[in-house]
Amino acid sequence: MSVLNWFLTGSDQPRITDRTVIKKEYKKHRIEDIASIIFGYGMYYVVKLPLSVAKKAFAGRGNDGYSAWNDRSRSYHSVCVRKML
DSSP: OHHHHTTSOOOOOOOOOOHHHHHHHHHHHHHHHHHHHHHHHHHHHHHHHHHHHHHHHHHHHOSSSOOOSOHHHHHHHHHHHHHHO
8 A cells, every 4th residue: 555655645735825936937837848848749750750761661671581570560561562662
């Protein structure tokens, strides 16, 4: 049960009433959120584009014995190559 206690929320913190602190925190979190969205979107494309290039290379290999794909995916890739030609 002690492992599950890690997921529990802590005690309530007192409300922040100072307007300058609220504005400062809001601006900080807004910038962090936008930066994380931009970074995440950029990483998606950094990973996505090389995979599409590698997929084309794997599809062109066929059944030469060097491919790490199983027979089922080899046949799928050979169908894809035939459609591209």
